[in-house]
Amino acid sequence: MSWINAVPDAARTYIETNRLDEVECVIADLPGIARGKAVPASKWEKQTHFHLPNSIFFQTITGDWGEAAGPDGFLEPDMVMKPDLSTATAAPWADDGTLQVIHDAFDQKGNPIPFSPRNVLRRVLDLYKAEGWTPVVAPEMEFYLVARNINPAHPIEPMMGRTGRPAAGRQAYSMSAVDDYGPVIDDIYEFAEVQGFEIDGIAQEGGAGQLEINLRHGNPIKLADEVFFFKRLLREAALKHDCFATFMAKPIEGEPGSAMHIHHSVLDEKGRNIFTGPQGGETDAFFHFIGGLQEYMPSVIAVIAPYVNSYRRYVRDHAAPINLEWGRDNRTTGIRIPVSPPEARRVENRLAGMDCNPYLCIAASLACGYLGLKNEIRPDKRWRGDAYESEDEIPQGLYAALDLFDAATEMHEVLGPDFARVYSIVKRTEYNEFLQVISPWEREHLLLNV
Known part of the structure; x- marks a missing residue:
């Protein structure tokens, strides 16, 4: 042994x-x-x-x-x-x-x-390594605890809390709301401890029964592994208490969607953050990484928002960015620069949904930053104010997103041409499957009116 x-x-x-x-x-x-x-x-x-x-x-x-x-x-x-x-x-x-x-x-x-997701992420990291760079990431996981839903024809509803009432929405950061499903959280902590995972914090988000778990920053493959494991952990903890954990991007009508925000920084061969200069200022590399996210993110939206439901999350003024603006400590921008000391300077990608494959999502986000660094792309002017007032800059549906992905040959060379081929075929097959299903909206509004 x-x-x-x-x-x-x-x-x-x-x-x-x-x-x-x-x-x-x-x-x-x-x-x-x-x-x-x-x-x-x-x-x-x-x-x-x-x-x-x-x-x-x-x-x-x-x-x-x-x-x-x-x-x-x-x-x-x-x-x-x-x-x-x-x-x-x-x-x-x-x-x-x-x-x-x-x-x-x-x-x-x-x-x-080449189309194994963990291998796709490793391929991107090898490209960074060849330049003497080591990416560091920290994912934030948003998800819902919902009542058991055994009939897909029925809408998803919030779970029942200890008060005997359904979990309430619009209670962001409420400790009482967290306490309402405390037994589930207790098991989440217990499972995580046994599995050796370090949780940086759990908070109530804005949706009814919506929580966020932050993980400690570290190696991208290790963190993707943890998100992969955590999804199962959370589902099992919820099932123990007669509810479901769901990672759908938009599970409940009228409630906010669930994201997987990704924080990135990049270290040089001496372990120094390349986003920060000797005097603590922002470097060209910092701006080039942002520029890469702005330039290439539309081409990988199909990877970080992989389902038809994913695009229901991108709604103006509903806590999900619909733009590629960047701003400092501004949660309305798709690319946010959090408050941090110079040595921890990082860039947050707020566009990814929690329904993503963590390996592919982190790989795609890092690929955008890599191309920005290699091609020395300068970002647009920093956005000031409410970025929901800016123009929509991402595709509005999966099919349009796949068209952009298929045309992104430079991105294919980073993620792998064979992966890009397989991914597009599988996702288009999936979209065609979706089109075979007649929705309640169609029956309600079209059956007798058209």
């Missing part, structure tokens, strides 16, 4: 205090769903890898497949899945001792699968 020495301390502590029965070998697909196999612990100790068909990356959110297999046809060849033991973490909600381990995907010649 020498592999135990390679896992994080929290996982080792869990193994020492629980009889390990099972290891879940997992990987994120394009939507961010955990795919993989559950393996008895006795077998896990003897294996170095396992296999999954490459078709898991061609699946839509509904479970259908896009025709993205390439010229050889839909043969579903096996990929080689190799464990990253640094990701090992407990599944504390399981009845028996269970460990989760994220795996990386390779073809049978040992080459990384």
Whole structure:
């Protein structure tokens, strides 16, 4: 069992205090769903890898497949899945001792699968590394705790709080609102502690039953792994208390959407923030990174807002930016510069939805900044005042966003041309699936009126 020495301390502590029965070998697909196999612990100790068909990356959110297999046809060849033991973490909600381990995907010649989301993010980080740069990110996760919804035809409703009343909206930062679903939060903290995750804070957001969790800044792959794990953690904690945790960008009509804001900074080879000069001032690199977000973000909106529901969040004056303006400590701009000391100077991307795949979202956001740095793009003039008064600067729907993505050949070279090909095919297949569904709005307003 020498592999135990390679896992994080929290996982080792869990193994020492629980009889390990099972290891879940997992990987994120394009939507961010955990795919993989559950393996008895006795077998896990003897294996170095396992296999999954490459078709898991061609699946839509509904479970259908896009025709993205390439010229050889839909043969579903096996990929080689190799464990990253640094990701090992407990599944504390399981009845028996269970460990989760994220795996990386390779073809049978040992080459990384280019459309595996974790590999896409690693490709972007390698481009930074080649320049002597190390990106640092900090994600903020917004989500809703909602009442159980077992009939998709029924609207999603806020969860019932301890007062016996549904969670109330427009109570941002209310401690009483947080207390209303305290038992769920207690389990979130307990699960996170067992799994070795450090939460920077939990706050009530503006929606009914909407919370935000901030994670400590760090390595982009590590943070994407944590968001991937956290989504499952939050769902399991909610289910223990007869409610759902949802990461839909806009789950409840009339309530704010849920975002995954990403804070970025970049370090040089000596660990210094390249956004800050020797005297503490803002550098050209700082402005070039902002310029890259402004220039290239429209081309990756389809990645950071990946579903038809994602675009319901982009509503003027509803706590989600619809622009690419940048401003200082201004939450109406799509690109915000938070208050910070010079050594912690950072840029916040406020456009991404919480429904994104964290690996792909962070990769896309960093890719925009990378191209800004490489091409020395200067940003527009800083926005002062309410940026909801500015022009809309992002596509208004998934289909338009995919058209921009398909045309962005420079971005494809950063994220990977084969990833761009597969992603577009899968998302267009998904959009066509959506068009087959007749909505309640259509039945209500068109059935007898047109």
